[in-house]
Amino acid sequence: MDVDAILDELIQLSHELGTEERQLAILGEGNLSADCGDGTFWVKASGSNMATIDRSGFTRVRYEVVMDLAALKDPSEEQIFHGLKDSLVGENMRQPSVVTFLHAICLQDTEATFIAHTHPSAVLSILCSQMGASPFQRHIFPEPIPVCGTAPAVVPYVDPGFALAEAVQDSLQEYKHEYGVAPKMLLMVNHGLVALGQTAQQALNITLLAEKWARIILGTYALGGPSYLSAEQVDRFADRLDEKLRQRQM
Numbered sequence: 001m002d003v004d005a006i007l008d009e010l011i012q013l014s015h016e017l018g019t020e021e022r023q024l025a026i027l028g029e030g031n032l033s034a035d036c037g038d039g040t041f042w043v044k045a046s047g048s049n050m051a052t053i054d055r056s057g058f059t060r061v062r063y064e065v066v067m068d069l070a071a072l073k074d075p076s077e078e079q080i081f082h083g084l085k086d087s088l089v090g091e092n093m094r095q096p097s098v099v100t101f102l103h104a105i106c107l108q109d110t111e112a113t114f115i116a117h118t119h120p121s122a123v124l125s126i127l128c129s130q131m132g133a134s135p136f137q138r139h140i141f142p143e144p145i146p147v148c149g150t151a152p153a154v155v156p157y158v159d160p161g162f163a164l165a166e167a168v169q170d171s172l173q174e175y176k177h178e179y180g181v182a183p184k185m186l187l188m189v190n191h192g193l194v195a196l197g198q199t200a201q202q203a204l205n206i207t208l209l210a211e212k213w214a215r216i217i218l219g220t221y222a223l224g225g226p227s228y229l230s231a232e233q234v235d236r237f238a239d240r241l242d243e244k245l246r247q248r249q250m
């Protein structure tokens with residue numbers, strides 16, 4: 001796919017995520033990105049509304065420059081501003097925002113090529129509660145297992161900005177160490193959701209299913225709380241899916 005076609009998919013994904021009735025991201029909330037496969041990626045510039053964004057709401061940057069900046073210890077705001085400006089590909093691109101670091105890290109450190117960050121109402125009801133991300137650590141019905149992964153990566157609350165990207169990088173590394181694979185879903189406590197999709201459709205599916213899952217978790221608390229699937233039931237379901245996938249590939 002060429003870079004313009006990737007941007008068109010990203011715009012379509014943004015409109016889906018910004019649909020107001022879904023309550024995933026309203027006003028200027030949320031941001032998203034897509035890998036271009038040539039050492040660059042598209043990322044939403046700050047301020048645009050997800051529901052109405054067009055080409056002018058995105059900017060294209062080089063990984064190398066962004067990752068070199070991300071590796072700095074405590075860069076000044078000026079260093080960040082100029083560094084991000086230097087990362088731009090082509091002319092007439094908007095200044096990238098500080099969320100560009102989070103997207104660069106998610107695209108580089110996972111298998112994802114489409115990253116969608118939103119603030120879904122039900123997911124946030126849980127992430128902002130005394131329980132934090134813990135209700136998502138175990139499954140209560142099978143559907144989220146293949147879509148959202150057997151377990152989410154979790155990041156404690158960190159001020160949005162440069163430090164948050166560092167915390168996300170640490171969380172992704174820990175996750176890989178523990179599970180041997182990259183996560184499909186990242187939960188940021190007191191903040192929101194990051195869907196790590198290998199396609200735009202996957203990023204949308206992860207977000208929609210995480211929000212449905214959250215509503216179901218909340219619903220169970222009206223009736224005594226969740227009845228979790230056992231680890232064996234989750235593994236059996238995941239194995240069955242692996243088997244189906246293998247058969248399809250053969």
Ligand SMILES: [Zn+2]
Nearest residue numbers: 030117191192
């Ligand atoms: Zn956010």
